[in-house]
Amino acid sequence: MPSAKAPVRIDLAGGWSDAPPFCEQVGGDVVNIAINHYSHANLEIDSEGKLSVSYTCDVPVGSGLGTTGAINVALMAAIKGQDNCEELAYQFEKLLGNHGGRQDQWAARYGGIQHLKFIGNEVERVHLVPPPSFNRWIEKHLILADTGIRHTSGDLHSNVWARYEEVLPHLMEIRQSGRDMATAVQRDDRFNVCAAMNAYTEAVGKLDPSLNAPYQILNDMPDVLAWKGMGAAAGGFVGIISRKPEETKAEIPWKVLDWEIDTDGLVLSDD
Numbered sequence: 001m002p003s004a005k006a007p008v009r010i011d012l013a014g015g016w017s018d019a020p021p022f023c024e025q026v027g028g029d030v031v032n033i034a035i036n037h038y039s040h041a042n043l044e045i046d047s048e049g050k051l052s053v054s055y056t057c058d059v060p061v062g063s064g065l066g067t068t069g070a071i072n073v074a075l076m077a078a079i080k081g082q083d084n085c086e087e088l089a090y091q092f093e094k095l096l097g098n099h100g101g102r103q104d105q106w107a108a109r110y111g112g113i114q115h116l117k118f119i120g121n122e123v124e125r126v127h128l129v130p131p132p133s134f135n136r137w138i139e140k141h142l143i144l145a146d147t148g149i150r151h152t153s154g155d156l157h158s159n160v161w162a163r164y165e166e167v168l169p170h171l172m173e174i175r176q177s178g179r180d181m182a183t184a185v186q187r188d189d190r191f192n193v194c195a196a197m198n199a200y201t202e203a204v205g206k207l208d209p210s211l212n213a214p215y216q217i218l219n220d221m222p223d224v225l226a227w228k229g230m231g232a233a234a235g236g237f238v239g240i241i242s243r244k245p246e247e248t249k250a251e252i253p254w255k256v257l258d259w260e261i262d263t264d265g266l267v268l269s270d271d
């Protein structure tokens with residue numbers, strides 16, 4: 001019977017700009033990295049021909065790592081096959097009332113480091129291929145830490161989109177951070193990777209200060225070069241770029257998740 005696994009992701013910059021109405025009216029830019037923690041889905045047909053589907057995920061739902069998107073990509077692939085499973089997953093979530101965008105599903109489907117451009121209802125996908133030294137640097141110096149606070153990203157999105165005209169200038173800043181991050185990653189420009197992440201975090205704080213509230217202790221740590229809440233923020237995981245990662249891991253009060261870049265994306269098999 002078919003089984004599928006799809007990676008969750010780290011978003012480096014640009015999240016929020018992939019969601020409507022902003023992506024439909026303006027266009028969005030997001031840079032994310034698929035990582036080696038996965039959602040899994042299995043399709044089974046019993047002796048009576050009854051179909052059942054089960055799914056699990058290696059990290060908690062509500063963590064900010066795109067778990068729901070990854071789960072639904074694996075689920076759709078197990079049921080329908082891999083073709084267009086990322087869009088099917090997005091549409092399925094939309095039917096359930098999700099107000100988010102498409103970056104999670106595309107990260108789960110294709111893996112690697114991606115610059116995703118959102119134009120209306122279309123996604124233009126650019127795989128970023130920085131030097132291997134960049135991959136080693138980001139895997140060593142970007143800490144993923146779980147605050148233990150769970151959230152529902154749809155609720156967070158609803159609060160922001162209800163104030164669309166008010167927050168539009170900050171969404172423009174967020175989009176620019178995604179563009180700047182794509183350039184910095186491709187060039188292995190580590191200074192500007194940190195600058196783009198910090199610009200993103202500052203803009204998110206303008207959307208709603210509560211989104212960044214759980215991570216404020218990081219501002220007092222001199223070795224921390226940049227940080228951002230994963231996904232819609234307000235809890236879940238936080239990404240921390242530190243010049244001395246082992247010392248920062250010992251200093252923060254949260255559980256650290258070891259990670260590496262996933263380059264495969266969705267893997268579909270017929271057991």
